[in-house]
Amino acid sequence: MAATRGGERWATARLLSLVERGGPLADEVAERTWALLHGDATVDAISGRRANRAHVVGVTGPPGAGKSTLVAVWTTRLVERGHRPAVLAVDPSSPLTGGAILGDRVRMAEATAAGVFIRSMATRGHAGGLALAVPGMVRVLELAGFDPVVVETVGVGQVEVDVASAADTVLVVVTPGMGDAVQANKAGLLEVADLFAVNKSDRPDAAGVRRDLELMLDLSDLTGHGRRRHDTRTDGWSRPAVVSTVATTGAGVDELADATDAHLAGLAAVGTLVARREDRWRAEVRSHVDHLLLETSRGVVSGLSVGTGAPAAVARELAAGLVGGAEGDR
Amino acid sequence: MSGSTDRPPVRVVLAKLGLDGHDRGLKVVARMLRDGGMEVVYLGLRQTTDTIIDAVEQEDADVVGISMLNAGHLTLGPRMVEALADAGLDVPVVIGGIVPDEDLPAMANAGVAGVLGPGATAEEVVACVRAAADARG
Ligand SMILES: Nc1nc2c(ncn2[C@@H]2O[C@H](COP(=O)(O)OP(=O)(O)O)[C@@H](O)[C@H]2O)c(=O)[nH]1
Ligand SMILES: [Mg+2]
Numbered sequence: 001m002a003a004t005r006g007g008e009r010w011a012t013a014r015l016l017s018l019v020e021r022g023g024p025l026a027d028e029v030a031e032r033t034w035a036l037l038h039g040d041a042t043v044d045a046i047s048g049r050r051a052n053r054a055h056v057v058g059v060t061g062p063p064g065a066g067k068s069t070l071v072a073v074w075t076t077r078l079v080e081r082g083h084r085p086a087v088l089a090v091d092p093s094s095p096l097t098g099g100a101i102l103g104d105r106v107r108m109a110e111a112t113a114a115g116v117f118i119r120s121m122a123t124r125g126h127a128g129g130l131a132l133a134v135p136g137m138v139r140v141l142e143l144a145g146f147d148p149v150v151v152e153t154v155g156v157g158q159v160e161v162d163v164a165s166a167a168d169t170v171l172v173v174v175t176p177g178m179g180d181a182v183q184a185n186k187a188g189l190l191e192v193a194d195l196f197a198v199n200k201s202d203r204p205d206a207a208g209v210r211r212d213l214e215l216m217l218d219l220s221d222l223t224g225h226g227r228r229r230h231d232t233r234t235d236g237w238s239r240p241a242v243v244s245t246v247a248t249t250g251a252g253v254d255e256l257a258d259a260t261d262a263h264l265a266g267l268a269a270v271g272t273l274v275a276r277r278e279d280r281w282r283a284e285v286r287s288h289v290d291h292l293l294l295e296t297s298r299g300v301v302s303g304l305s306v307g308t309g310a311p312a313a314v315a316r317e318l319a320a321g322l323v324g325g326a327e328g329d330r
Numbered sequence: 331m332s333g334s335t336d337r338p339p340v341r342v343v344l345a346k347l348g349l350d351g352h353d354r355g356l357k358v359v360a361r362m363l364r365d366g367g368m369e370v371v372y373l374g375l376r377q378t379t380d381t382i383i384d385a386v387e388q389e390d391a392d393v394v395g396i397s398m399l400n401a402g403h404l405t406l407g408p409r410m411v412e413a414l415a416d417a418g419l420d421v422p423v424v425i426g427g428i429v430p431d432e433d434l435p436a437m438a439n440a441g442v443a444g445v446l447g448p449g450a451t452a453e454e455v456v457a458c459v460r461a462a463a464d465a466r467g
Contacts, residue, residue: 010418013390021338098339099364105385106374112384119388122339122369 001032004144009117012144016119019136022129030136033143054147055264056138058164060155060189061173066199067152068107069247070173070256072116075150077250077257079114086117086146088137090130090153090160093122100124104152117146123160131287134163135280148260155189165192166280168273169263171256173197174213176205190216193240194263197256201244213242238266340463343391345373345382347398347406355448356397359426359455363395366456379413386414386421392463393443397426404433408440415441422462426450 003011015033019026037053061067068089075085089104100122108118121137123130134151141149151167153160164170172193177200198210217239241259245252267273300318308314342363346356353375360370371389373381377396386394394414398406407425414421422443429437429445437445443462446455 010387010390013388017338017390093339093369094364097365097367099367100339100369101360101364101372102369103372103374106372109381112381117388118385120369120371124339 001029001036001143004140005036007145009144012117012140013119015140016137019140020121020124020133022133026133026136030139033136033139036143037139054138054142054149055169055260056167057148057150057260058167058170058192059150059152059173060161060164060170060192061199062175063154063156065173065175066245066247067154067173068104070197070199070245070253071150071152072108072111073247073250073253074256074260075116076111076114077253078148079111079116081257083148084115084146085111085148085150086119086141086144087111087150087152088119088121088134088141090121090123090134090151090163092154092157092160093124095125098125117141117144130159130163131166131284132291135166135284158188161188161192166283168267168276169194169260171195171197171260173199174209175200176203176209190220195240195259196242197252198242198244199247201252202246202249206244210242210244217242340368340393340460341371341389341391342368342393342395342459343371343373343382343385343389344395345377345385345397346375347377347379347382347396347410348402349376350399351375355426359395359397362452362455363459365452366460368456368459379410382410383413383417383419386419387417391421392466393459394421394423395426395459396423399427403427403429403445404436407437407442411441420466422466424459424462 001011001015004015015029018029019033059067059071071087071089075087078085087104087108089102089108091100091102091104093100102120102122104120105112105118108116112118119137119141121134138149138151151164153164155161155164155172170192172189172195174189174196175198196213198206198213200206201210220239241263243252243255243259245256247253264273267276297318300321304314344356344360344363346353356372356374360372363370371385371391373385382394382396385391394410396406396410403425407423411423414423423441424444424446425437425442426446426448428448434445443465444458446458450458
């Protein structure tokens with residue numbers, strides 16, 4: 001861990017593997033990372049940011065929208081602006097074989113050359129595991145001094161969307177064509193967005209997509225439908241900025257970098273950043289509770305026979321004991 | 331899921347070293363490895379030893395798979411092994427390409443963990459990469 005803090009990339013990579021793998025060792029690494037990040041951090045009274053905490057940015061959107069390409073040019077730009085970005089790029093594992101082809105680095109050669117730390121990650125079949133592993137991996141990257149830490153996921157599964165949404169800033173990438181704004185709306189992507197990139201704006205129908213998007217945002221504005229839970233503590237829903245980009249040429253990337261910075265500054269200014277991070281912490285605790293309960297209940301239930309009684313009644317009786325059992329396991 | 335007893339999937343960085351044009355063969359190999367239960371970090375074409383080392387380090391890879399132009403193997407294979415060692419990375423290298431039988435001992439001497447010819451079956455590809463990963467421990 002000392003090597004990770006010292007900026008040794010191999011050490012960071014090892015810690016990421018440990019946390020990704022799950023189990024007791026992962027828990028230990030995650031707990032010590034937490035202690036290191038929070039133990040000696042001083043809270044900046046004005047920004048609410050801890051001295052060594054990173055701006056966590058989730059990036060999601062339909063497959064093929066250009067997320068990886070955009071993240072690559074954007075993080076390269078951030079390096080030029082003096083930041084040290086890291087990217088965690090999540091792609092699905094094959095449910096049949098457990099294997100995966102992680103191709104995001106193909107689009108990120110320039111960013112790698114600029115010094116961006118990129119880690120590819122497969123979902124590894126267990127949907128719950130992703131929600132457990134990613135926040136811990138983000139903290140390992142924070143500990144290594146990376147800022148921002150970017151998490152890219154494919155915005156199709158609920159878990160993937162949730163994982164990208166567990167961020168200070170959520171960027172949703174939409175495009176003309178297959179992954180248009182209406183599709184994104186259906187996938188629930190509009191509700192989680194703090195910021196939109198209309199990528200592939202070199203395509204002829206880009207203006208139409210942008211118009212559709214703005215219309216849907218107008219509607220959300222009126223109905224409050226798109227309101228994020230954790231923003232209700234402040235004066236309400238703030239309309240996401242929309243940036244048009246062409247990731248393959250870099251057009252619009254400066255505006256994107258400005259917009260992500262502005263979003264973080266805005267959160268800090270209205271005091272939402274702390275609230276959002278507290279909500280994220282609670283969600284993470286909840287994922288761990290769910291996981292522990294699930295593991296314990298599997299074990300207990302597999303030993304039961306039908307003669308025990310009516311399912312709901314048996315479950316009620318077991319539930320109380322399960323919590324104690326989960327604690328006892330730790 | 332999270333039991334530390336079940337081994338995580340083997341992670342392979344897969345790249346084409348050198349300047350030649352197409353990646354069809356590399357993609358086929360990627361699919362074979364995925365179907366063999368491995369996680370393939372696919373780098374694609376036109377990689378250098380430097381770009382491969384960046385990826386191996388950041389991805390905590392178990393094995394490096396490189397494919398290369400005909401006749402590149404005698405220089406590029408050993409150079410890759412050496413570059414990894416210089417970077418302090420103890421990661422085996424498996425090479426795909428047309429390697430004449432008489433060159434195999436030289437490759438082994440240079441520390442190349444495995445050589446796969448163009449006719450290798452999916453089973454052979456997966457077994458070779460797995461053996462390289464296992465030998466590393
Ligand atoms: N025309 C055009 N193509 C793009 C743009 N951004 C990305 N692409 C292409 O879209 C494809 C998918 O990009 P990728 O970044 O892998 O998408 P991801 O699946 O969302 O990560 C690639 O072939 C990119 O070159 C863009 O702004 N314009
Ligand atoms: Mg991608």
